[in-house]
Amino acid sequence: AQTVTQSQPEMSVQEAETVTLSCTYDTSESNYYLFWYKQPPSRQMILVIRQEAYKQQNATENRFSVNFQKAAKSFSLKISDSQLGDTAMYFCALRETSGSRLTFGEGTQLTVNP
Amino acid sequence: AAGVIQSPRHLIKEKRETATLKCYPIPRHDTVYWYQQGPGQDPQFLISFYEKMQSDKGSIPDRFSAQQFSDYHSELNMSSLELGDSALYFCAISRKGGGQETQYFGPGTRLLVL
Secondary structure, three states, rough: EEEOOOOOOEEEEEOOOOEEEEEEEEEEOOOEEEEEEEOOOOOOOOOEEEEEEOOOOOEEOOOOOEEEEOOOOOOHHHEEOOOOOOOOEEEEEEEEOOOOOEOOOOOEEEEOOO | OOOOEOOOEEEEEOOOEEEEEEEEOOOOOOOEEEEEEEOOOEEEEEEHHHHHHHHOOOOOOOOEEEEOOOOOOOOEEEEOOOOHHHHEEEEEEEEEEHHHHHHHEEEEEEEOOO
């Protein structure tokens, strides 16, 4: 069974600084997809970034980038130049190619302080 | 994703009543997923449909049922409601072909069972 673990329940960062959120996962498959979603106070689930396991290159979306370490089954999210609007709960998620469901981690509540 | 409609957005029911949640995907997105997010929890996969057929089943109680219709909209039917069913229910969509692995979430329906 696939599992996703986020070991940081809460984190905080000063505006304009950089922060890294950690995620580890477990799967028996060799190909899969990893995602980071953010959930602001509105509770909307918003896709931040995705990574295909078969791609060596780390995904980047503007201020958001990932450090994907397949052998270590690690998938961290780096947010550069943090903004107040980045304050949200961040969920790491895994989707195996053999199935369709997303399995989420417990989430990390990120607070960006002015 | 922009345009994914869930209705109603808020719902209050009494114990043992029934509820129907609806999801209207945007065009060309033929796969629908349902997730349940309890207070302070990560989203849990309930069930998914592809081309009107159930494609995967998760931790959906026997009291719940769902279907996808010919216009691709989906309904989650919940009977004999319990206090523990109070949660945020998300519909997510994906598209066959490129990007099928990425799920985009609707705004959610907040269900409160009294």
